[in-house]
Amino acid sequence: MSSEYREVFLQLLKELRLSKGLTQVQVAGRLKVPQSFVSKYEMGERRLDFVETVLFCEALGISI
Numbered sequence: 372m373s374s375e376y377r378e379v380f381l382q383l384l385k386e387l388r389l390s391k392g393l394t395q396v397q398v399a400g401r402l403k404v405p406q407s408f409v410s411k412y413e414m415g416e417r418r419l420d421f422v423e424t425v426l427f428c429e430a431l432g433i434s435i
Contacts, residue, residue, distance in 0.1 A: 384427065388413075
Protein backbone atom coordinates (compact mmCIF):
# COMPACT_ATOMS: atom_id res chain seq x y z
CA MET A 372 0.00 0.00 0.00
CA SER A 373 2.84 2.45 0.69
CA SER A 374 3.83 2.36 -2.98
CA GLU A 375 0.39 3.76 -3.84
CA TYR A 376 0.96 6.69 -1.49
CA ARG A 377 4.40 7.23 -2.94
CA GLU A 378 3.00 7.35 -6.48
CA VAL A 379 0.36 9.88 -5.41
CA PHE A 380 3.05 11.98 -3.71
CA LEU A 381 5.29 11.93 -6.79
CA GLN A 382 2.40 12.85 -9.08
CA LEU A 383 1.50 15.70 -6.74
CA LEU A 384 5.04 17.09 -6.87
CA LYS A 385 4.98 17.07 -10.65
CA GLU A 386 1.51 18.62 -10.84
CA LEU A 387 2.53 21.35 -8.40
CA ARG A 388 5.62 22.13 -10.46
CA LEU A 389 3.57 22.32 -13.63
CA SER A 390 0.85 24.43 -11.99
CA LYS A 391 3.54 26.96 -11.05
CA GLY A 392 4.64 27.03 -14.69
CA LEU A 393 8.11 25.77 -13.83
CA THR A 394 10.30 23.44 -15.85
CA GLN A 395 12.48 20.79 -14.30
CA VAL A 396 15.48 22.92 -15.27
CA GLN A 397 14.11 25.92 -13.37
CA VAL A 398 13.39 23.88 -10.25
CA ALA A 399 16.82 22.28 -10.47
CA GLY A 400 18.38 25.74 -10.67
CA ARG A 401 16.56 26.81 -7.52
CA LEU A 402 17.72 23.65 -5.77
CA LYS A 403 21.24 23.95 -7.17
CA VAL A 404 21.13 20.38 -8.48
CA PRO A 405 21.23 18.95 -12.01
CA GLN A 406 17.93 18.70 -13.89
CA SER A 407 18.30 14.93 -13.80
CA PHE A 408 17.77 15.01 -10.01
CA VAL A 409 14.35 16.61 -10.47
CA SER A 410 13.47 14.11 -13.17
CA LYS A 411 14.53 11.22 -10.94
CA TYR A 412 12.47 12.60 -8.04
CA GLU A 413 9.39 12.83 -10.23
CA MET A 414 9.93 9.39 -11.77
CA GLY A 415 10.52 7.77 -8.40
CA GLU A 416 14.08 6.76 -9.27
CA ARG A 417 15.40 8.86 -6.41
CA ARG A 418 13.74 9.09 -3.01
CA LEU A 419 13.23 12.43 -1.35
CA ASP A 420 14.02 12.58 2.33
CA PHE A 421 12.15 15.05 4.53
CA VAL A 422 14.70 17.86 4.18
CA GLU A 423 14.76 17.45 0.40
CA THR A 424 10.95 17.55 0.36
CA VAL A 425 10.99 20.81 2.31
CA LEU A 426 13.56 22.29 -0.09
CA PHE A 427 11.58 21.08 -3.10
CA CYS A 428 8.45 22.77 -1.74
CA GLU A 429 10.40 25.97 -1.10
CA ALA A 430 11.68 25.87 -4.69
CA LEU A 431 8.06 25.68 -5.84
CA GLY A 432 7.07 28.53 -3.53
CA ILE A 433 4.66 26.44 -1.49
CA SER A 434 4.51 25.45 2.15
CA ILE A 435 5.11 21.88 3.17
